[in-house]
Amino acid sequence: MPETPTLTDRYVDAAMRTVPESQRVDLAAELRGSIADQVEAREDAGERKDAAERAVLTELGDPDKLAAGYTGRQLHLIGPRYYLDWWRLLKLLLWIVLPCTAFGVALGQTLSGAAVGGIIGSAVAAMLTAAVHVGFWTTLVFVILERTGHETMDAGPWTPDRLPEPRQQGAGFGEMLTSIVWLLILAGLVVWDLTLGFVPGRRLSFLNPALWPVGAVLLFALMAVAAVLAVLVYVRRRWTYGLAVANAVLSLAVVAVLLVFGPVIDPAFFAALIDGPDAVKVQQIVTIVLWFGIAAVAVWTVLDGFLKARRAAR
């Protein structure tokens, strides 16, 4: 019958598991000798052999940890050299990937005629999946970098030149001018569409003529308020939470007007351009895409106002 391995045998075996083959014999012999020396010293001091062995091994601690000390193996996933790069990249990727995923999946689901619950469910599930993937793969790349010792994308010492650019407050003269010019162009497009139309030679409007005159006038009024808001931001030199709330209310009001005055697109528009039943299908798809675009712009406008207000409040 083979001898039962002693605690020391088991300890040395456990410690050598993670040691490269070439160093194993040498290290094992030294470790075994050291343990025996320590046990002997304790026995000389009057301890029993098994108690002494147990005490020595307890003091040496986790064999894998000891082996890591011998071989210089890292006991962390991502250390201080790469941690900040990893964290910055992860945050950036999540901010980009998650909204795009949610938007894309929701659009696809809506186009294929899913119910509201299904759309929200799929979008949330897709975002979770995307977050797990982004987190896992980004981390994996950095774990490999950490173990192979390659430099990250922007190696080199930090200098003050690398400080982040001062953030735009979004309250300059340029921003005001851009906002107002865009509002004018938009108003011009609406008027042009409802009076002349964009299809050459045809008296056909893309927007539902039912918007005219009440809806259109309301839209123009909201645009005028938006222009005033842009001027106010410029005069105050900064966004405030009050202005951000006004901005949000304004965006929602535009969406509400578009909702109240029935289908945004003139039902006759595609029917006049495309023959047969395809027109209805095209009309449906363009409507959905248009509403997603409107929703995205509205959400972005609301968020943008609050983000700039928060930045200015600091």
Added chain:
Amino acid sequence: MSDDEILDTHLQELRRGTVVLACLRLLARPGYGYGLLEELAARGFATDANTLYPLLRRLEKQGHLTSEWNTDEARPRKFYRTSATGHTLARSLTAEFRSIADAIAALPEED
């Protein structure tokens, strides 16, 4: 963290490099793991076995120590000895330690 633990952490950090210096100086005469552990303790450099053994390996890998197996006795032991570069390192570390000690002595006295 309790006050004791905080004190321990600070003391540990202060002592960390001195064990390397003590090993390099003591191993001018060849020594093996456990014997060195005892001698360090006797000379006031209390060190854990699981710190010392990896440290010896690391210094050997860096070329500051050389090693040799001694199989004359009943229990074969790996003997370490400070190499020429090890002695140079020991001199630099000793000089640095003295200048730190002087600098600390020159600090304003506690009231």
